[in-house]
Amino acid sequence: MPDTSLTVRYEPVIGLEVHAQLKTNTKIFCGCSTGFTVESNKNVCPVCLGMPGVLPVLNKKTVELAVRFGLALDAKVNLTSIFARKNYFYPDLPKGYQISQFSLPVVGEGVLKVETGEGGIREIGVLRAHLEEDAGKSIHDRGDFTLVDVNRCGVPLLEIVSKPEIRSAAEAAAYLRTMRQILLFLDICDGNMEEGSLRCDANISVRPVGETRLGTKTEIKNMNSFRNVERAINYEIERQIELLEDGGSVVQQTLLWNADKGIATPMRSKEDSHDYRYFPDPDLMPLVIDEEWFQQIKSEMPELPATKKQRFVKQFSLPEYDAGILTQQPDYSSYFEEAAACTSNYKELSNWMMTEVLKVANQEKIDLSDFKIKPKRLAELVNLISSGSISGKIGKEIFAQMLSSTLSPTEIVEKDGLFQISDENELSHIINKLLDENELQVQEYLAGKEKVLGFFVGRTMKETKGKANPSSVNNILLDLLNSRRK
Numbered sequence: 108m109p110d111t112s113l114t115v116r117y118e119p120v121i122g123l124e125v126h127a128q129l130k131t132n133t134k135i136f137c138g139c140s141t142g143f144t145v146e147s148n149k150n151v152c153p154v155c156l157g158m159p160g161v162l163p164v165l166n167k168k169t170v171e172l173a174v175r176f177g178l179a180l181d182a183k184v185n186l187t188s189i190f191a192r193k194n195y196f197y198p199d200l201p202k203g204y205q206i207s208q209f210s211l212p213v214v215g216e217g218v219l220k221v222e223t224g225e226g227g228i229r230e231i232g233v234l235r236a237h238l239e240e241d242a243g244k245s246i247h248d249r250g251d252f253t254l255v256d257v258n259r260c261g262v263p264l265l266e267i268v269s270k271p272e273i274r275s276a277a278e279a280a281a282y283l284r285t286m287r288q289i290l291l292f293l294d295i296c297d298g299n300m301e302e303g304s305l306r307c308d309a310n311i312s313v314r315p316v317g318e319t320r321l322g323t324k325t326e327i328k329n330m331n332s333f334r335n336v337e338r339a340i341n342y343e344i345e346r347q348i349e350l351l352e353d354g355g356s357v358v359q360q361t362l363l364w365n366a367d368k369g370i371a372t373p374m375r376s377k378e379d380s381h382d383y384r385y386f387p388d389p390d391l392m393p394l395v396i397d398e399e400w401f402q403q404i405k406s407e408m409p410e411l412p413a414t415k416k417q418r419f420v421k422q423f424s425l426p427e428y429d430a431g432i433l434t435q436q437p438d439y440s441s442y443f444e445e446a447a448a449c450t451s452n453y454k455e456l457s458n459w460m461m462t463e464v465l466k467v468a469n470q471e472k473i474d475l476s477d478f479k480i481k482p483k484r485l486a487e488l489v490n491l492i493s494s495g496s497i498s499g500k501i502g503k504e505i506f507a508q509m510l511s512s513t514l515s516p517t518e519i520v521e522k523d524g525l526f527q528i529s530d531e532n533e534l535s536h537i538i539n540k541l542l543d544e545n546e547l548q549v550q551e552y553l554a555g556k557e558k559v560l561g562f563f564v565g566r567t568m569k570e571t572k573g574k575a576n577p578s579s580v581n582n583i584l585l586d587l588l589n590s591r592r593k
């Protein structure tokens with residue numbers, strides 16, 4: 108963490124550039140697959156290799172996904188936008204330019220509403236979001252040579268540029284989390300940071316508090332997790348402040364975050380946009396979205412996470428906290444809603460999801476759509492507990508069994524005879540027998556040692572293999588013990 112005595116005198120100014128890989132089957136300007144393959148240079152054709160004489164053809168799906176994003180952020184969607192060439196030389200960019208959007212992007216200014224820790228909402232401006240193609244990949248760590256894999260050339264990206272309105276590393280991480288959540292609910296990006304389908308670069312500068320001019324910024328790349336985004340930004344804020352405090356000045360450059368060492372190292376001096384010599388791509392007509400299509404996309408917008416969260420609070424009477432967790436990812440909320448259709452004990456269902464279900468799913472790193480226990484079955488288990496047929500403790504045992512069984516919870520209860528014992532006569536009989544066998548403890552209790560009660564509860568549970576109804580046991584135990592007072 109930065110030294111707080113210095114950070115109070117400086118204000119960090121942070122802008123994020125998020126690259127989201129759009130969920131399409133084929134690339135943005137050709138028919139090559141976007142699917143992952145271990146074989147290098149497999150998903151390529153003359154178009155994405157930039158051979159002379161070929162022509163790019165825009166993938167319509169990418170436009171639809173970009174529009175969906177714009178609508179989600181209440182952004183200005185430009186019904187006419189322009190593709191431009193961004194010129195630079197790099198071995199993994201065979202064309203010598205990247206097709207991107209510059210002066211007129213498909214999505215203009217919008218706002219991302221980010222929940223702050225204190226329950227408030229911070230609105231962070233988004234400057235623009237544009238469509239572009241990804242470049243290939245240079246692999247430098249295999250020996251004294253560099254390998255080039257162009258599978259990713261032409262993979263569709265939406266580059267989302269925030270305004271420089273982020274003021275701390277924690278806020279940057281919150282912005283990114285919210286952005287990812289929205290992309291997932293819009294079903295336009297799989298949000299996988301480790302595999303690079305969601306990438307984030309940060310522009311960072313600092314200035315003395317009260318100063319209105321911006322300081323010189325640096326850009327940090329290669330932060331492939333939320334944690335690393337926070338670490339890298341904090342590192343860079345601290346480095347710049349120390350530099351300024353020592354009388355130095357910040358050099359505009361691009362830095363590469365090294366997560367293992369916890370440092371950022373210079374990669375190259377940072378280019379300005381005029382270095383790229385952007386100009387409209389003569390191979391592509393202006394992108395025109397007709398009003399009818401735009402309205403159709405608008406009418407098909409999915410429910411966004413913030414709306415869903417509030418609906419969960421109202422419809423299922425859940426605490427904000429529960430609703431927040433259950434709407435973190437689409438697979439969570441779908442699972443919950445499917446299960447909620449089969450029970451009325453929503454809070455109990457929510458508890459089971461937040462603890463047992465998510466614990467197992469996180470351990471196994473799986474999507475809840477692949478979870479072994481289907482929503483209906485979890486609801487059935489919740490119902491067995493709510494109705495008093497089984498105890499919560501037995502419920503956990505049944506849950507564990509369900510993870511490796513095809514039986515329903517009711518079938519497991521019947522097979523193993525796990526129904527809860529609430530019958531007073533049966534419990535009185537068991538407890539009386541225990542009291543007879545443990546006269547010493549009975550006397551201790553009657554002499555005022557109330558802790559002994561726990562001993563008897565434990566013995567009753569052991570005797571009934573956990574099936575005794577706990578509240579019945581407590582009541583009967585107290586009655587029977589007190590009846591032994593002389």
Ligand SMILES: [Zn+2]
Nearest residue numbers: 137139152155
């Ligand atoms: Zn291709």
